[in-house]
Amino acid sequence: MLRPTPAFLSLALAGxxxxxxxxxxxxxxxxxxPVLASYPDTPAGKLLKExxxxxxxxxxxxxxxxxxxxxxxxSQQLRQAQAWAMAEAKAxxxxxxxxxxxxxxxxxxxxxxxxxxxxxxxxxxxxxxxxWTAATPGPVQGELLLVDARNLEELQAFKGRLKGxxxxxxxxxxxxPPLPRGGGGDMAAFQAEQVAMTRFLLDEGTLAVLxxxxxxxxxxFTTAGGGRDPKRITVPSAYLPQEPYRMLLRLVxxxxxxxxxxxxGGTFSAQPVQAHNVIADIPGTDLASEVVILxxxxxxxxxxxxxTDNATGSAVxxxxxxxxxxxxxxxxxxxxxxxxxxxxQGLLGSRAYVEAHKAEMDAVQAVLVHDMGTGMVxxxxxxxxxxxxxxxxxxxxxxxxxxxxxxxxxxxxxxxHASFDRVGVPAFAAIQEPVDYFEGTHHxxxxxxxxxxxDQLIQGAQAMAVATWELLNMPGRLPHGTVARxxxxxxEATPAPRP
Ligand SMILES: [Zn+2]
Numbered sequence: 001m002l003r004p005t006p007a008f009l010s011l012a013l014a015g016x017x018x019x020x021x022x023x024x025x026x027x028x029x030x031x032x033x034p035v036l037a038s039y040p041d042t043p044a045g046k047l048l049k050e051x052x053x054x055x056x057x058x059x060x061x062x063x064x065x066x067x068x069x070x071x072x073x074x075s076q077q078l079r080q081a082q083a084w085a086m087a088e089a090k091a092x093x094x095x096x097x098x099x100x101x102x103x104x105x106x107x108x109x110x111x112x113x114x115x116x117x118x119x120x121x122x123x124x125x126x127x128x129x130x131x132w133t134a135a136t137p138g139p140v141q142g143e144l145l146l147v148d149a150r151n152l153e154e155l156q157a158f159k160g161r162l163k164g165x166x167x168x169x170x171x172x173x174x175x176x177p178p179l180p181r182g183g184g185g186d187m188a189a190f191q192a193e194q195v196a197m198t199r200f201l202l203d204e205g206t207l208a209v210l211x212x213x214x215x216x217x218x219x220x221f222t223t224a225g226g227g228r229d230p231k232r233i234t235v236p237s238a239y240l241p242q243e244p245y246r247m248l249l250r251l252v253x254x255x256x257x258x259x260x261x262x263x264x265g266g267t268f269s270a271q272p273v274q275a276h277n278v279i280a281d282i283p284g285t286d287l288a289s290e291v292v293i294l295x296x297x298x299x300x301x302x303x304x305x306x307x308t309d310n311a312t313g314s315a316v317x318x319x320x321x322x323x324x325x326x327x328x329x330x331x332x333x334x335x336x337x338x339x340x341x342x343x344x345q346g347l348l349g350s351r352a353y354v355e356a357h358k359a360e361m362d363a364v365q366a367v368l369v370h371d372m373g374t375g376m377v378x379x380x381x382x383x384x385x386x387x388x389x390x391x392x393x394x395x396x397x398x399x400x401x402x403x404x405x406x407x408x409x410x411x412x413x414x415x416x417h418a419s420f421d422r423v424g425v426p427a428f429a430a431i432q433e434p435v436d437y438f439e440g441t442h443h444x445x446x447x448x449x450x451x452x453x454x455d456q457l458i459q460g461a462q463a464m465a466v467a468t469w470e471l472l473n474m475p476g477r478l479p480h481g482t483v484a485r486x487x488x489x490x491x492e493a494t495p496a497p498r499p
Contacts, residue, residue, distance in 0.1 A: 032433060033376050033459045034403050043473070044398035044466045046327045056322055057461045058454050060088070060315035061307055065449045070302035072131070073275050073342045073349075074107025081298050085278050085314065085339050092321035094280035094337065102352035104275040104342060105228025108132045110302050111265020113238060114139070118259040120251055125244035126218070127210070128303055128445075129264040130225030130237040132345075139263040142166040142207040144252050150179050152196050163205035166260050168248060170212035201235050208236040208262055212245040219444045222301050224345050230272065236264045275341045277349045282324055284334040284472070291360075292471045293336045293367040293427075294320055294464060295350075297343030297416060304447030308373035308437060311449075312457060314339050316370045320465040331472035333365055340416050343371075344443075350416035354423055364420065366471045366478050367427035370464050371415040373441060375433030376456040377463035379406025383417075384483040388426050391478050395470040396463075404463045406431050411485060426478040432460065 036052075039045040051057075064071070064081055071078040082099060089097045108131050115127040118141060129135075142164050148171035149155035201209070213221040218241045226234030240248075251258045278298065284290065296313020300306020317337045324335070342348025354361070366388075370377070379396065382388055389407055396404045412418070412429050420427035433456060441447040471478075 031453075031455050032403070033455045034401060036401060040398070042398065043327070043329050043469060046329065047323050047465050047469055048398070048402070048462050050323045050326050051319060051458060051462045051465060054326065055319060055458045055461055057315045057319040057457055058452060060318055061311040061452060061457070062449045064298075064311035064314065065305035065307035069305050071298060071300045071306050072108070072110075072302045073299040073345055074104050074269065074273050075109065075302075078299055078341060079276075082276055082278050082339070082341075085298060085318070086280070088318055089278070089280035089321060089337060092318065093325040094282055094321055096279070096281040096283075098279055099276040100279060100353065100356065101274040101276050102342075102348070102356070103272060104348065105272050106132075106230060106232075107269040107273045108228075109267050109269075111135060111267060112263070113265060114263045115238075115240070115244075116261050118261055119257060123244070125240065126220055127238045127240055127262065127264070128220045128222050129266045130211075130239065131222055131266065131302070132228060132232075132268075133225035133234040133237040133264075133266065135266050136208055136236045136262060136264045139261050140166075140207050141259060141261045144168055144248060144258045144260055146171060146249065146252050148174055152193050152200065155197050155200055159204065162201065165206060166208045166210060166262055167201075167206060168245070168252065169209050170245065172212060172246070172249075195233070198233050198235055202233060206235055208238070208264065210245070210248075211237070211239050213239045213241050213444075215439065215444055216242060218243060219440065219446060220303055221443050222303050223443060228272075228345070236262075238262075238264055275349065277341060277353055278339040280321065280337045282321065282331060282335040285330055285332050287332040288334050290333040290363050290365050290477070291336050292331075292333055292365045292468055293338055293420075294468045295338040295340060295367070295416060296370050297341065297349065298339040299341040299343055299349075300447070301344055301443050303443070303445040304441065305449070307447050307449040308441040308451055309443065309447055310343070310371045312374055312452075312460070313370035316457070316461045316464050319461040320468055323461075323465050329469070331469065333472045335468065335472055343416055347416055347419050350419035354419045358423065361420070361423055361425050362480065364425050367417050367420045367425060368464060368468055368471070369415050369417040369427070369429045370432075370460060371429060372432035373435055373437035374451060374453045374457045374460075375435040375437065376459040377404055377430045377432055379404055379408065379431045380428040380467075381408050381410045381412045381431060382428060383411045383421050384409050384485055385426055385479075387479045391471075391474060391476050392428070394474055394476075395467045398466050398470065399463050402459060402462060404467070422482070424480045424482045426480065430460070430464065
């Protein structure tokens with residue numbers, strides 16, 4: 001009898017799998033990144049060539065994501081990433097490499113989360129606690145109730161019905177016109193109402209709150225649910241992927257009791273802690289007192305490894321240091337790399353930096369941030385700064401053939417440049433190809449280095465390095481000043497989601 005060789009077996013197996021696959025074969029992937037025929041003999045050309053041929057940006061993202069992993073602000077893993085980033089920056093020739101601390105409040109650590117139905121089909125499904133919310137006191141059992149109240153008044157209609165209940169707070173079939181986002185602009189009143197709603201839920205004896213992830217295909221999501229203040233009040237809260245959440249809604253709609261066992265294990269630190277920004281400089285020459293800041297946030301959410309949010313931006317900033325060292329180029333102004341923390345909790349690191357350095361803001365030529373994942377850079381949002389268009393067009397001119405052409409007047413407030421923009425500093429976030437960022441990796445359990453598109457990420461590193469170089473060296477200075485922006489009309493969606 002002929003013994004099949006292992007190679008034959010695996011070939012046969014592959015044949016069977018292919019024959020049985022319900023999915024059509026994937027079309028070949030065409031990269032959107034233009035290929036340059038040659039590099040001009042200019043500083044920009046040298047940087048482009050160096051990064052294209054010797055980029056370490058993918059390796060650095062993989063180190064941050066695969067070796068260090070999720071980097072929640074306040075965690076030991078973020079501290080490890082910061083120590084690593086400082087060592088990298090020093091090895092890449094930066095000076096003045098240091099950390100600057102600010103007060104975070106309480107840290108929060110994810111525990112073990114679980115959920116299973118005690119009625120109907122008894123299935124267990126994925127559940128992810130919202131960060132900075134209270135744990136359940138071990139596994140709790142409660143009957144589900146759909147409570148799609150959108151404000152305190154609507155919530156009070158449920159008085160007397162919430163004790164011992166686990167609430168479904170998302171109603172994807174809600175056809176009512178949306179309420180104004182964020183209280184229609186009065187942030188203080190909106191926040192006070194949120195606290196009053198939490199107080200009401202706790203006083204009524206609510207066990208926990210479940211919300212539906214906005215992502216399809218089993219993707220979960222997380223964000224911060226509570227505060228970092230030791231005096232905070234929070235209800236144990238979690239996201240469910242759409243499939244189990246919609247099943248729970250269908251079961252509840254049958255008007256039969258639906259009972260769930262839920263365990264959410266996150267814990268707060270005993271004491272408030274400090275968080276840190278990493279800072280590294282390449283000193284300038286004749287204009288050394290002026291600074292161009294290039295950055296990304298080193299912190300991440302913790303369902304995945306924070307590969308595209310935002311190990312990518314952090315690695316892109318470090319790649320600029322590497323390319324300057326490799327080419328021996330010396331900028332006229334000082335380059336400052338800042339890897340922020342606390343971005344995901346509300347731009348805390350960049351706000352703290354701006355507050356601590358407000359006397360130096362006049363000396364900042366510009367701030368550039370890369371925080372939309374792996375996608376190629378196509379330009380920058382000018383935040384309404386029409387008066388910066390001319391010099392920004394100069395800054396990206398050497399990149400036009402690489403697909404970097406867009407200078408939109410759009411205001412994007414979702415990442416760390418916004419902390420500088422609001423005090424009048426020209427500060428711009430890169431416009432990037434979305435790839436699968438907002439539909440996939442962003443804040444979900446899918447944020448792993450598998451989703452890197454190396455050619456696009458390397459183009460992004462080229463774009464950020466060259467635009468930064470041009471801003472460091474051009475004779476002109478970008479005009480400062482706060483930009484008057486009309487308040488958003490009530491109910492209008494936020495212009496861009498927060499990376
Ligand atoms: Zn981000």
